[in-house]
Amino acid sequence: MDLQLPPTLRQLRVACSQCNLMELCLPVGLSEEDVARIEELIGTRRKLKRHQALYEVRSPFQALYAIRAGSFKTTIVLEDGREQVTGFQMTGELLGLDGISTGQHVVSAIALEDSEACVIEYARLEALAREIQGLQAQFHKVLSREIVREQSVMMLLGTMRAEERLAAFLLNLAQRFAARGFSGTEFRLRMTREEIGSYLGLKLETVSRTLSHFQEEGLIEVQHKNIRLRDRERLRGLIQAPLSH
Amino acid sequence: MDLQLPPTLRQLRVACSQCNLMELCLPVGLSEEDVARIEELIGTRRKLKRHQALYEVRSPFQALYAIRAGSFKTTIVLEDGREQVTGFQMTGELLGLDGISTGQHVVSAIALEDSEACVIEYARLEALAREIQGLQAQFHKVLSREIVREQSVMMLLGTMRAEERLAAFLLNLAQRFAARGFSGTEFRLRMTREEIGSYLGLKLETVSRTLSHFQEEGLIEVQHKNIRLRDRERLRGLIQAPLSH
DNA sequence: ACGACAGGTTGACCGTCATCAACGAAAACG
DNA sequence: CGTTTTCGTTGATGACGGTCAACCTGTCGT
Numbered sequence: 414m415d416l417q418l419p420p421t422l423r424q425l426r427v428a429c430s431q432c433n434l435m436e437l438c439l440p441v442g443l444s445e446e447d448v449a450r451i452e453e454l455i456g457t458r459r460k461l462k463r464h465q466a467l468y469e470v471r472s473p474f475q476a477l478y479a480i481r482a483g484s485f486k487t488t489i490v491l492e493d494g495r496e497q498v499t500g501f502q503m504t505g506e507l508l509g510l511d512g513i514s515t516g517q518h519v520v521s522a523i524a525l526e527d528s529e530a531c532v533i534e535y536a537r538l539e540a541l542a543r544e545i546q547g548l549q550a551q552f553h554k555v556l557s558r559e560i561v562r563e564q565s566v567m568m569l570l571g572t573m574r575a576e577e578r579l580a581a582f583l584l585n586l587a588q589r590f591a592a593r594g595f596s597g598t599e600f601r602l603r604m605t606r607e608e609i610g611s612y613l614g615l616k617l618e619t620v621s622r623t624l625s626h627f628q629e630e631g632l633i634e635v636q637h638k639n640i641r642l643r644d645r646e647r648l649r650g651l652i653q654a655p656l657s658h
Numbered sequence: 659m660d661l662q663l664p665p666t667l668r669q670l671r672v673a674c675s676q677c678n679l680m681e682l683c684l685p686v687g688l689s690e691e692d693v694a695r696i697e698e699l700i701g702t703r704r705k706l707k708r709h710q711a712l713y714e715v716r717s718p719f720q721a722l723y724a725i726r727a728g729s730f731k732t733t734i735v736l737e738d739g740r741e742q743v744t745g746f747q748m749t750g751e752l753l754g755l756d757g758i759s760t761g762q763h764v765v766s767a768i769a770l771e772d773s774e775a776c777v778i779e780y781a782r783l784e785a786l787a788r789e790i791q792g793l794q795a796q797f798h799k800v801l802s803r804e805i806v807r808e809q810s811v812m813m814l815l816g817t818m819r820a821e822e823r824l825a826a827f828l829l830n831l832a833q834r835f836a837a838r839g840f841s842g843t844e845f846r847l848r849m850t851r852e853e854i855g856s857y858l859g860l861k862l863e864t865v866s867r868t869l870s871h872f873q874e875e876g877l878i879e880v881q882h883k884n885i886r887l888r889d890r891e892r893l894r895g896l897i898q899a900p901l902s903h
Numbered sequence: 904a905c906g907a908c909a910g911g912t913t914g915a916c917c918g919t920c921a922t923c924a925a926c927g928a929a930a931a932c933g
Numbered sequence: 934c935g936t937t938t939t940c941g942t943t944g945a946t947g948a949c950g951g952t953c954a955a956c957c958t959g960t961c962g963t
Contacts, residue, residue, distance in 0.1 A: 489809055489810075489812075489813055491813065491898070492898055493898050495817045497812065497813045497816045497817050499812055499813070510805055511802065511805055511806055511809065512802070513798050513799055514799050514803040514805070514806050515803075515806075519806050519809065539791075539794065539795065539798070542794070543788045543791065543794060546788065549784065549787070549788060550784065553758050553784070554758055554759050556758070556798070556801040556802065556805070557755055557757070557758035560755055560759070560801070560804050560805055560808065561756055561759050561760075561764050563808035563809065563811075563812060564734055564744045564756065564764065564765065564808065565734075566808075566812055567734075567742065567744055567808060567811055567812060567815060568734055568736065568744070570815035570816055570859060571742045571815055571856070571858075572736070572859070574950090575950065605909090605910065605911085606910075606911065606912095607911095611816070612816075613816075614815060614817070615950075615951090616950075616951055617910090617911080618912080618913085618950090618951075619950055619951075620911095621911060622912080622913075622950090624912095625912075625913085637910090637911080637959075653736070653737055653738050819919075819920090820919075820920070850939090850940065850941085851940075851941065851942095852940080852941095860920080860921090861920075861921055861922080862941080863920090863921080863922085863941090864919090864920060866941060866942055866943080867943075870942075870943085882928090882929075882940090
């Protein structure tokens with residue numbers, strides 16, 4: 414199983430020409446000229462305060478968003494009000510892909526902290542993708558990667574127990590922080606226990622208990638939202654050999 | 659929540675020029691000329707016997723597959739051997755999207771019955787998508803639709819109880835059969851109880867029991883793999899008002 | 904700076920579904 | 934065509950995580 418995203422880009426909190434439009438072009442080594450053209454894509458930027466929506470479910474889709482700073486959650490809701498977090502996104506990741514299908518967003522994207530996102534008008538992206546082959550290829554990879562990520566989550570929700578889910582979640586977060594040049598050992602959770610639980614198909618009490626349990630076992634240190642991984646290997650072992658509990 | 663795919667195409671068991679390359683072009687109304695060009699995409703066809711793999715996990719990705727006849731499941735496996743079904747696909751649907759991301763498949767696609775698939779070489783598709791705008795747009799929609807579908811499954815796995823999951827599953831199947839011109843009321847399951855359970859995050863015994871329970875309640879008739887929906891509305895109600903159990 | 908409230912922890916109890924097991928029926932095989 | 938194997942059903946039991954509740958701590962807003 415692999416909740417880990419591919420090892421991506423470093424230094425992301427920089428100017429667009431530096432950050433290379435996030436995951437959209439870095440890995441493919443576009444020409445300088447192409448990179449310059451891609452910058453045309455970026456229209457406005459949007460700053461969001463904590464809890465503000467970048468877009469809401471059912472709103473018309475017209476743009477993707479590259480997270481420039483901060484972090485987000487995406488949530489989907491049932492008619493009866495039940496809500497589920499379908500993902501947490503951080504710097505450099507792309508939001509809004511769910512809207513392409515029907516022209517309306519099917520999830521809402523909510524800032525977990527004060528954040529900033531670059532607006533990528535979708536019509537422009539499609540046009541440019543036709544001209545720059547590398548951009549098209551990379552965009553398809555981003556879409557496919559999201560499909561793969563969600564399959565990992567399905568696996569997690571379908572076959573793993575609470576401990577395993579939490580372990581996988583923490584390791585995934587660590588991996589993504591590390592990929593961004595932050596510590597992969599010590600980090601701060603941007604989301605609440607309830608949001609974690611929603612994402613992992615658990616109740617907040619179970620999340621809290623399991624974290625405490627990990628701490629007793631010496632696997633991690635928890636202090637409110639601050640997490641420190643103390644024994645990555647055993648944490649990883651939890652996922653692979655769940656029955657040895 | 660919406661496990662239902664958009665109402666798509668009818669008459670699919672026909673020649674390529676008739677079936678309009680499945681979900682790839684029908685909804686967008688391409689010109690006749692474009693449709694003709696798209697037919698170039700189809701290389702060989704592959705016939706598969708029941709239980710045969712269309713592609714295996716970790717195999718190199720080079721093509722997508724449009725299901726021409728029959729049906730498939732996609733499965734993902736953990737190192738420890740646990741396996742999960744991530745989807746069931748039927749005529750007209752596209753397989754292989756998971757491979758675009760890394761160039762290797764992350765799931766295996768297994769025929770649930772004797773089946774046939776059209777091979778769409780991916781390099782050709784990318785090239786043609788640059789030339790035919792409608793094709794590019796449609797392909798993006800297909801990718802996005804898969805993202806949305808998986809989000810529905812995450813919701814199902816994360817928040818629903820066994821009864822609700824089964825009800826959602828049956829209604830989704832019915833909807834897809836109907837969209838293909840078959841009966842949406844009476845149909846034959848192509849998969850085993852174990853495969854259903856794996857997809858829904860349940861054990862096969864629970865699937866069996868829940869189906870029996872639905873039958874006692876007069877919601878459906880079950881006879882081995884044959885299903886008949888007797889009260890769609892109450893079935894639908896199960897999903898929306900789970901607490902009234 | 905203070906107070907209110909959201910967020911987090913822990914405990915006791917209970918329900919849903921997993922597990923183990925036995926049996927029966929259909930389908931695949933030679 | 935009969936045998937073997939896969940598939941499905943049903944029952945008894947128990948564990949994992951949900952639920953309800955009380956309490957504590959930190960954070961946010963004024």
